[in-house]
Amino acid sequence: MLTSFYKMHGLGNDFVILDARIGALPLTPDRIAALAHRRRGIGCDQLVTLHPPVAPGADVFVRFFNPDGSEAGACGNASRCVADLVWRQTGNATPVLQTSAGVLPTRREPDGQVTVDMGAPRIHWQEVPLAAAVDTLHLPLPGDPAAASMGNPHATFFVPDFAMLAQGAALEHNPIFPDRANIGFARMDSPERMRLKVHERGAGVTEACGSGACAAVVNAVRRGLAARTCTVELDGGTLRITWSEQTNHVLMTGPATTAFEGTVDLAAYPQ
């Protein structure tokens, strides 16, 4: 069962991308976890699959899976990578991605970076989701985080340093997050510049989290800490995030890089 894959990354947040547009792939949560394993598989922060689109105007349907086998509604860095891949395959510089959380227009910039319209943030407690009707701007947790969904659940802690990062795994599983959550730690260096580290749901600390950067800027703007356009510095590099006042959509701009292409025998991995 030889299947080709692309190994790509956005700021060191790395992906195995499998193309299921020409035929379904026999993937299960266990097989995804095995493929994502850093020593026994190809290794990645997320496994991404491409499918024929259903939404009118969409060019490709994209699904995102964490290395624990769970599925996520959004992945900002992988969205840029898929847009870059579609551009390289077809020459379409504005591919539209369909995801389980919505339809995302993308654009290749003149400098080769990719902008993804990540849609409108969801800030009602049921949309995040949270387990109870609480103020999403001030969750009843030590550290006073704010919550938002960018198609996947995020909580942002505004911190002076990153001493809390080790608490990310416990916070991911806090009962206030019924679907677990990605946990961001943001240090505001100025209203236009943020330093961010993210413990990702189902993946642990990664070098960058695109949806986490979008959620952190949204939450920082809601708190009066950031300008609508903010540079987010992650361990793997920087993203430019704009939360548009006109459209309420969040635009994310950053690089997309191909590391290598390869072939994998899916049957050699557990089902």
Ligand SMILES: N[C@@H](CCC[C@H](N)C(=O)O)C(=O)O
């Ligand atoms: N790395 C991603 C987010 C991937 C999904 C996340 N771990 C989740 O479970 O929601 C990004 O760049 O946004």
